[in-house]
Every structure is written in structure tokens, then in C-alpha cells.
Amino acid sequence: MSRESPLSGGQPGPPAELLLRDVHALDPRAGIDRRLDVVLRAGVVAELAEPGTAAAGDGTEVIDGGGRLRLLPAFFDPHVHLRTPGQEHKEDLDSGTRAAAAGGYCGVIAMPNTDPVLDSAPLLRSLRDAAARDARIPVGFVAAVTRGLEGEQLTEMAELRQEGALGFSDDGKPVESAGVLRKALQYQRLCGGVLALHEEDRSLSREGVMHEGAISAALGLDGIPTVAESTMVARDAELAGYEGARVHFQHLSCAASAEAVAAAKARGWRVSAEVSPHHLLLNDEAARGMDTSMKMHPPLTSEGDRTALVQALRDGTIDCVATDHAPHAREEKEVPFEQAPMGTTGLETAFAALYSGLVLPGVLELPLLVERMSAGATLFELEVPTIAPGRPADLVLVDLEEQWTAGEHGWQSRSENCCFAGRRLQGRVQLTLAAGQLVHRDRALALAGA
Amino acid sequence: MNHLLSIEELDRSGIERIIGQAQRFAEVSEREIKKVPALRGRMVLNLFYEASTRTRSSFELAAKRLSADVVNFAASGSSVEKGESLKDTVLTLSAHKPDAIVLRTPWAGASELVSRWCSAAIVNAGDGKHEHPTQALLDVYTLQRRLGGIDGSSIWIVGDVAHSRVARSNVLAFQRMGARVTLAGPPTLIPRGIEELGCEVRYDLDELHTADVVYALRMQNERMRETWVPSLREYAAWYQVNGRRLNPAQVLMHPGPVNRGVELSGEVVDSPQAVITAQVEAGVVVRMAVLYELLAAARPPDAQPASPAREAGRERVGEGQLA
Numbered sequence: 001m002s003r004e005s006p007l008s009g010g011q012p013g014p015p016a017e018l019l020l021r022d023v024h025a026l027d028p029r030a031g032i033d034r035r036l037d038v039v040l041r042a043g044v045v046a047e048l049a050e051p052g053t054a055a056a057g058d059g060t061e062v063i064d065g066g067g068r069l070r071l072l073p074a075f076f077d078p079h080v081h082l083r084t085p086g087q088e089h090k091e092d093l094d095s096g097t098r099a100a101a102a103g104g105y106c107g108v109i110a111m112p113n114t115d116p117v118l119d120s121a122p123l124l125r126s127l128r129d130a131a132a133r134d135a136r137i138p139v140g141f142v143a144a145v146t147r148g149l150e151g152e153q154l155t156e157m158a159e160l161r162q163e164g165a166l167g168f169s170d171d172g173k174p175v176e177s178a179g180v181l182r183k184a185l186q187y188q189r190l191c192g193g194v195l196a197l198h199e200e201d202r203s204l205s206r207e208g209v210m211h212e213g214a215i216s217a218a219l220g221l222d223g224i225p226t227v228a229e230s231t232m233v234a235r236d237a238e239l240a241g242y243e244g245a246r247v248h249f250q251h252l253s254c255a256a257s258a259e260a261v262a263a264a265k266a267r268g269w270r271v272s273a274e275v276s277p278h279h280l281l282l283n284d285e286a287a288r289g290m291d292t293s294m295k296m297h298p299p300l301t302s303e304g305d306r307t308a309l310v311q312a313l314r315d316g317t318i319d320c321v322a323t324d325h326a327p328h329a330r331e332e333k334e335v336p337f338e339q340a341p342m343g344t345t346g347l348e349t350a351f352a353a354l355y356s357g358l359v360l361p362g363v364l365e366l367p368l369l370v371e372r373m374s375a376g377a378t379l380f381e382l383e384v385p386t387i388a389p390g391r392p393a394d395l396v397l398v399d400l401e402e403q404w405t406a407g408e409h410g411w412q413s414r415s416e417n418c419c420f421a422g423r424r425l426q427g428r429v430q431l432t433l434a435a436g437q438l439v440h441r442d443r444a445l446a447l448a449g450a
Numbered sequence: 451m452n453h454l455l456s457i458e459e460l461d462r463s464g465i466e467r468i469i470g471q472a473q474r475f476a477e478v479s480e481r482e483i484k485k486v487p488a489l490r491g492r493m494v495l496n497l498f499y500e501a502s503t504r505t506r507s508s509f510e511l512a513a514k515r516l517s518a519d520v521v522n523f524a525a526s527g528s529s530v531e532k533g534e535s536l537k538d539t540v541l542t543l544s545a546h547k548p549d550a551i552v553l554r555t556p557w558a559g560a561s562e563l564v565s566r567w568c569s570a571a572i573v574n575a576g577d578g579k580h581e582h583p584t585q586a587l588l589d590v591y592t593l594q595r596r597l598g599g600i601d602g603s604s605i606w607i608v609g610d611v612a613h614s615r616v617a618r619s620n621v622l623a624f625q626r627m628g629a630r631v632t633l634a635g636p637p638t639l640i641p642r643g644i645e646e647l648g649c650e651v652r653y654d655l656d657e658l659h660t661a662d663v664v665y666a667l668r669m670q671n672e673r674m675r676e677t678w679v680p681s682l683r684e685y686a687a688w689y690q691v692n693g694r695r696l697n698p699a700q701v702l703m704h705p706g707p708v709n710r711g712v713e714l715s716g717e718v719v720d721s722p723q724a725v726i727t728a729q730v731e732a733g734v735v736v737r738m739a740v741l742y743e744l745l746a747a748a749r750p751p752d753a754q755p756a757s758p759a760r761e762a763g764r765e766r767v768g769e770g771q772l773a
Contacts, residue, residue: 221580
């Protein structure tokens with residue numbers, strides 16, 4: 001992939017030559033919700049035709065949707081941890097993007113809290129080269145706001161932007177000093193790039209390991225109060241408003257944060273927000289058994305917070321779903337809860353978990369979920385995946401009826417710390433196309449022709 | 451019962467069964483020869499990741515009185531300091547085939563984890579700030595002896611609840627045995643949401659006189675450095691259990707070690723209403739009962755009380771001989 005594109009990777013392979021016969025295409029942005037034949041030539045959506053009418057050319061593989069399989073714009077995740085460089089025992093560019101492809105994603109944005117931290121242009125250049133070589137789907141990178149994530153000195157933001165940084169984040173840590181953040185927001189006028197913020201007042205979260213509430217009190221675990229996040233969201237929204245800057249709030253976890261974002265949007269400030277599948281589907285009750293897969297940052301919060309987040313996603317206060325895919329090695333998680341690192345993997349289960357947990361029970365409509373699963377691209381000024389003739393194929397084919405148990409056949413990710421592991425899910429990705437290439441195919445997907 | 455991991459998993463009859471067994475062992479400890487052969491040939495491993503003299507020696511004494519072999523493994527000065535994980539330490543020590551592992555760690559839930567990694571019976575001797583179930587059992591035993599029973603009585607637990615595993619286990623155990631529990635202490639040291647355990651919460655001692663039992667918790671010096679309370683002096687002024695606040699009909703308890711002049715005044719520690727040394731004594735017989743229950747008693751709880759033929763150890767410590 002050329003350096004003009006801000007995304008790197010997408011393994012060089014032949015562009016897809018496919019006929020998706022009689023699939024139920026659903027793309028709320030394009031206003032499509034009907035059965036179609038979709039023809040892909042040289043990786044590009046060539047034709048949308050009435051079902052059963054398109055002819056398969058020579059060398060075109062035909063996949064028969066039987067009017068039942070859903071074709072959706074592929075998903076886009078603005079928040080993943082691919083652990084390269086330095087923590088390849090948890091994940092790398094290959095395994096992480098395989099996991100993404102298996103989850104129906106056509107693009108992801110990797111966070112810079114690697115070892116070393118992604119805080120310089122030469123490092124970003126080599127990482128983009130590595131991604132061009134190893135990544136199965138296109139990957140974008142955000143660079144650190146401050147050197148070494150230390151919260152003190154700004155990175156060379158302009159040079160990083162020239163090298164292709166999509167934005168900046170100290171994710172994993174907050175930018176504690178309002179003064180430092182303000183300088184980054186001011187500098188954004190020169191170089192652009194979204195500032196993506198992990199919000200946490202560490203004088204409040206302290207040594208906390210889970211949500212502060214009745215369960216942390218009963219377990220004797222240090223609690224993290226929701227105000228540790230929401231007060232920082234409010235502070236930084238106001239800073240962004242004052243500077244006219246563009247900020248994105250990462251992994252919102254509580255009602256008060258959603259309210260702060262809604263208030264900021266109402267004032268016309270340029271803010272956006274994401275929420276993870278686990279915060280939409282689980283509450284702190286899941287941590288009662290002290291299963292370390294349920295330990296993440298921010299923590300799983302109360303049921304009231306969870307329902308408020310679902311409502312905020314529905315009404316657009318929260319713009320998109322982001323998994324915060326955070327792989328950790330087995331030996332790192334196989335320790336007492338207080339010692340375990342924070343994080344859950346999420347790329348391979350996000351759609352099925354949300355479809356099973358929110359769409360099937362009638363809480364969210366499918367078109368809304370589909371839109372929120374890819375809206376993260378827009379927030380980082382990338383083209384959003386859509387089903388339209390002339391566009392490169394960024395598509396996912398899903399079977400909404402297939403039931404499966406998360407993790408039953410292992411994971412594409414190198415790590416297995418998934419909070420949904422062992423859950424019975426409905427809705428399974430059959431096929432993923434990213435940047436015109438076939439990047440994932442479910443083993444069970446039947447072929448109708450070749 | 452395969453393990454003793456928390457009070458949470460014990461119901462009233464389970465607590466009563468252990469207390470009843472402890473009472474039978476108490477008679478043994480009155481004898482000239484205090485040892486019974488119930489666990490002869492069994493191995494009890496004390497695995498302690500935190501400094502502890504009292505709890506560890508209490509378990510050691512309990513195991514020895516039951517004729518078990520005891521191995522003490524302290525984390526300091528061991529492979530743990532070389533970076534060995536809890537799992538690997540447990541797997542390594544399991545190779546010696548201990549029948550029971552008595553485990554203390556600074557981490558909540560560690561005993562439950564360990565119970566999944568090895569086949570020994572696990573006794574939680576304190577897991578972080580979570581639970582300390584044998585302490586709660588010995589406290590119930592002590593009160594049972596002193597008051598005859600705690601059904602309907604009012605028990606106040608006073609002090610640093612936030613950092614206390616004793617408080618959590620005792621709230622559960624006292625409630626299961628029919629008592630009403632009130633937690634009292636500085637607002638900074640009472641965790642938000644703790645009242646959902648079913649207890650009351652107070653931030654002052656104005657109504658301490660209504661309690662039948664006052665249970666003071668240890669106030670640790672390091673809490674001052676983290677500014678949980680402004681000073682020990684102010685803490686003592688507001689929360690110290692002393693002669694002025696305590697009335698002579700109340701029973702006073704403390705898990706030890708006591709900070710005289712901080713959570714308790716010297717005169718109440720030495721008063722006849724304090725049962726602090728009785729608690730220590732109870733520790734041994736209650737821990738004997740726990741080890742016996744896990745290693746020698748019939749696994750199905752409603753099985754025949756003592757079937758002497760099944761096991762050499764049980765033969766001699768059967769109900770007939772002890773009761």
C-alpha cells in the first residue's frame with residue numbers, strides 16, 4: 001500500500017474476484033436493505049444486481065447467500081492493541097489483524113503504548129513498514145501525545161503526522177496535566193490529527209482494580225469510582241471547547257461520562273466518543289468471581305451505567321463501538337485478580353456478542369449496530385466502509401442464525417483473555433473483505449462454484 | 451466440604467458443625483496429653499506470603515495436636531523472591547503431596563485460584579482484604595462460649611473496615627449466626643456499598659452503648675501515610691474503644707495484635723470483659739476442627755458420624771471418644 005494512504009498493510013494477495021449471489025445487503029448509510037447479487041471485480045464492488053441475475057465471469061468464485069446471509073459494510077475498530085513492538089508474546093501485527101479479519105473488520109487503529117512507546121517518526125516509519133509486510137488488514141497508527149507516555153513533553157506531533165500518524169493518544173494512561181493537554185490541543189492547529197483520550201484521574205482511581213461499589217466492597221478489592229473518568233471527560237471537553245480542538249474520548253464506561261459528552265456536543269464542541277462491547281454487555285457482577293478476563297480498564301461498571309451507555313450509543317452521544325482489544329499472555333492473566341494486567345480481547349467476538357446481547361433481545365436495531373461498528377473510521381478522517389459500486393470491497397458476510405461458543409475452536413489472536421470466552425453467541429462472520437482482498441473465510445462456508 | 455475458602459460459602463449449619471467439633475477438641479486440650487492421632491501421616495503445608503506469627507503458629511499447633519506433619523513455607527527468602535509465580539510455587543510444593551495447604555496471601559481470591567491448581571484441601575488463612583474465615587469461626591466460637599449464642603445480639607465492628615479481611619468474614623459469619631452487625635469507623639475507611647452485605651454503617655460511636663459485643667479492628671500505622679485519617683491522635687479521639695465508651699456488660703473483641711492507646715485503651719484490653727486471649731485459645735481448637743473436617747471427617751456432611759473402620763486416624767478421634 002502506498003504511503004499516500006494513512007493505513008498500512010493488507011497482505012498483498014490477489015484482489016477478490018467474487019460473486020456474492022443472493023445476499024441480503026444492509027448498509028444504512030447507503031440506504032440499502034434488500035437481497036442482491038454483488039459482483040466484485042479486481043477487489044472493487046463492480047455491480048449490484050437483482051438476486052439471481054448477475055453472471056459469474058471466468059475465474060470468479062460464487063458464494064451463495066441463499067437470500068439469508070447478510071452482507072454488511074465491514075467493521076472498523078479505532079482502538080486496538082497490537083502489542084508490536086516489544087510485546088509480541090501477547091500479540092503481533094499478523095495475529096492481531098487475523099483476529100480482526102475473523103471478527104469482520106476491514107481496518108483497525110493501533111494504540112502507541114508499546115515497548116518502546118510509539119513516540120517518534122522513525123519508529124512509526126518502521127512500524128508502518130512492518131505492517132505493510134505482516135498485517136492481514138489495513139492498520140492505522142496513533143502516536144503518543146507525550147514522550148514515553150510520561151505526560152510531560154509533547155512528542156514531535158507534526159513530524160509524526162507527516163509520517164502518517166492518524167492522531168495522538170497516551171492510551172493506558174491519562175494526560176494528567178491539563179496544561180500539557182492544552183498545549184497538545186493548541187499544536188493540533190498546526191498538524192491536525194485527532195487527540196484520543198483515556199480519561200482517568202489517578203488520584204481517584206489509585207490502586208483500584210475494579211468498579212467501586214457493593215461488589216468491590218464485599219470482595220475487599222480497591223474500587224475505581226466512576227468520577228475518576230467522568231470528571232476528566234468534563235475537564236477535557238471544556239479544554240477542547242476553549243481551544244476549538246478536536247478530541248475523541250476513548251472507552252467510556254459510565255453514565256456521567258456520557259452525560260458530559262452529550263453536554264459538550266450540545267455546546268457544539270468537536271468531541272466524539274467510543275464504547276466497548278464489554279461495557280455495553282457486562283456489569284461489575286461479572287467480576288464477582290474474580291475472573292481476570294473480567295479485569296479491564298476502565299472497569300466493568302454498574303448495571304445503571306451499562307444501560308446508560310447503551311442509550312448513549314443509540315442516541316448518538318457515543319459515536320462508535322471500539323473493542324479496546326487488549327491481549328495478554330496466559331501466564332500474565334493466570335494470577336490473582338489484583339496482580340493481573342487490565343484488558344480483554346474483543347475483535348473476534350464484538351459483532352456476535354453485541355448482536356446476541358443487544359439486537360436479538362430488541363434493545364438495538366441491527367442497522368444502528370452496523371452503522372456504529374464502522375463509524376470509528378469517520379472519526380479519524382478515513383473513508384467509512386460502504387457497499388457502493390466503484391468502492392473497494394470492505395465487506396463482511398455474516399450468518400445471523402449460526403450459533404457458536406466463543407473460543408471453542410481457539411482464537412486467531414495470540415491471547416485468550418476474552419471476557420466472552422465460553423459464551424454461546426449467535427451471528428457468525430463467514431467472510432471478510434478488506435481493501436478488496438479476501439482476508440477471512442469461515443471454515444464452514446460452503447462454496448457454490450469456482 | 452473440600453476447602454475452606456470463605457465464610458460466604460458456609461451456611462449456618464456448616465458453621466455450627468465446625469464449632470461443635472471445636473468444642474470436642476477443646477476437651478482434648480484440657481488433658482495432660484493434648485495430642486490426638488486423627489491426622490497421623492497427613493501433611494499440612496503452611497504457605498505464607500505475608501508475615502504472620504500468630505495465625506501461622508496457631509495453624510501449626512492445631513495440625514500438630516492432630517498428629518499431622520507440618521511444613522512451613524514462607525515466601526520471603528524463597529523461590530518466590532526469585533520471581534516464581536504463585537501457580538508454579540503451588541505446583542512445585544504439590545509434588546510433595548500435601549493433604550492440606552494453609553494459604554495466606556496479600557491477594558483477594560488467591561486461595562480459590564490455588565484450589566483449582568492442586569488436589570490438596572485449601573484453607574484460606576487470609577486473602578488480601580477479602581476474607582479470613584478461620585478468624586470469623588474462632589470469633590463465633592468465642593462468643594458462643596461467652597454468651598451461649600449470638601442470635602439476636604447486636605455486634606459493632608469498629609475501625610478500619612476498608613483494609614480488613616477480618617471485618618468481611620465476620621460480618622458474614624455473625625449474620626449467618628443470627629446477629630445484627632453494625633460497621634463503624636471513619637468515612638474514609640468504610641467502603642462505599644459495604645452496607646449491601648446487610649449490615650448497618652455508622653460514622654461515630656454515639657450509639658456504641660447499644661451493642662452487646664464490640665469488635666475493634668487493628669488500625670495500621672501505614673494508613674496514616676496514605677492520609678486515610680488525618681492523625682492517629684484524632685482517630686483515637688473519635689474511634690478509640692475505651693472505658694468511657696464501653697459499658698461493663700459489653701464483650702470486647704480484637705483480632706490482634708492490639709495497638710494499645712490507638713483502637714483500644716489499655717484499661718479495656720486488661721478488663722475482664724475483653725476476650726482477646728480467649729480468641730487466641732479458640733484459634734487452635736477451631737483450626738483443629740477445620741483441618742479435621744477437611745481431612746478426616748466424612749465428606750458427605752450427613753453421613754454416619756464416625757465410621758471407625760474406615761480410617762486409622764478417625765478411629766481414635768471418633769465421636770465416642772471425644773464427646
